[in-house]
Amino acid sequence: MKMSEMGITVKKSENFSEWYTQVVLKSGLADYAPIKGCMIFREHSYAIWEKIQEIFNKKIKEKGHKNVYFPMFIPESFLKKEAEHFEGFVPEVAWVTTGGNSKLEERLAVRPTSETIMYVTYAKWIRSWRDLPIKLNQWCNIVRWETSATRLFLRTREFLWQEGHTAHATEEEADTEVMEILNIYRDLMENYLAIPVLAGKKTEKEKFAGALYTTALEALMPDGKVLQMGTSHNLGQNFAKVFDIKFIGEDEEEHYVWQTSWGISTRMIGGLVMVHGDDKGLVLPPKITPVQAVIIPIPYKNVDTESIMRKANEIFEKLQKNGISVVLDDRAEYTPGWKFNEWELKGVPIRIEIGPRDVKEKQVTLARRDTSERLVVKEEKTVDTVTKLLEEIQNTLFNKAKKFLEDHTTTVKTFDEFKEALKKKGGFIRACWCSSPTCEEKIKEETGATIRLLPFEKEKLFSNCVCCGGEGKEVVYFGRAY
């Protein structure tokens, strides 16, 4: 096959949408399922997902959370108990109405989120303050019947996520939990996925249906649109009251619990593709990639292939012993050039070439995926150099994305400036807002941009409301969201 057909045939800068679709399909991350809006998470993306699970599980288990699994079916009556929650989710709920040949007496929702099914049970489990806190998490699939255009990873009718659900004795504890989780998310995104994020609170309009308040992390994509990467909600006592989750406190009085819920999904993988990928395909950060380095032997006719393979194996073992996830690509049926392209498409951070020249000089040739730089190092320095290089690549990717985010955050004082900045650059628009939902709505209608975040720490006001010109009450971040 010609290179142009097998690799990515469109430039990231020229047609971003198509580039994205091609990278996802051709790198082997995902494929379409024969059901509208549904996708197949192939080995490559599932391995990344497992990596995310590994990192996140470790962090929450250290904090005392435990994993569980609740049913995927939710009786309609449960879902309806919290009115705002139901209203929020019902437009995209998939329903089960028949079982075998008989119609169900009560239809069952395929979970769009698990608050209700879990909290019915929480009510049963919680009696005394000694039962608190409850800190459970589950990894599962979620169905939301999207009607608008679907996109691999970014908007699909079924996706994978983790959802944490905690119950606490006090409001303060719930507040703390919300922030602690948000910080874990931020750590995961910035230090592992190498995707910088802005953190803050959602407006009333944008908050999770049924929550007291929602906090979120938002990342900026190269096309100037904003991707919500994770949310952490304080549910207050809203669900406790309708599900009757009460406990007898140390004060011997009856109290409703305070709850939180939070989640991140496979959508982040879409972010990973968009933020770091290039015209050759995926570029994966070393701390999240399933394969950190690939060794490609370069055999020649009339040379000692055996010594090349022996050395490739030695280096493979050495790297593996040092905790580097490495693959030795010794397939005889593909040429080295073919392999180079394939591994680049898949985003592997470091390639190690070992040919006759290297054997002769007791060296290896390294190539980094992010910059295409090649360097030759002495054989005994391989492990050190690879380790250092991995770290460097991780940092380079993050810094590059960080700079992009900063360069695409524009402060504006007037609505005209707002529109111009959004049109020209996209990204985050920093502006003063009068706190009225009317202005929030008007801006959305006229520009398509929504308030992505209210910063946790109020920033200094610098103008009147960007929309109505009335008194500015707070500085907020707008953006067009995915």
Add this chain to the structure above:
RNA sequence: GGGGCUGUCGGCUAGCUUGGUCUAGGCUUGGAGACUCGGGCUCUCUAGACCCCGGUUCAAAUCCGGGCAGCCCCA
């Protein structure tokens, strides 16, 4: 949400305007073999397709309707 468009071997596609030459061509991949290998090398043999349902017609990959699935653009 609105608009444009697409569906042919595993992948990329030619053919569709003007129905018959299509027993559907090419490239690539898969299988067998040879030859190679520092950027998708080359050769031989071999396998492999008109999304589904209906309509028009003597005749449909081609025209029409519906369905299913997908893409792109704008909001």
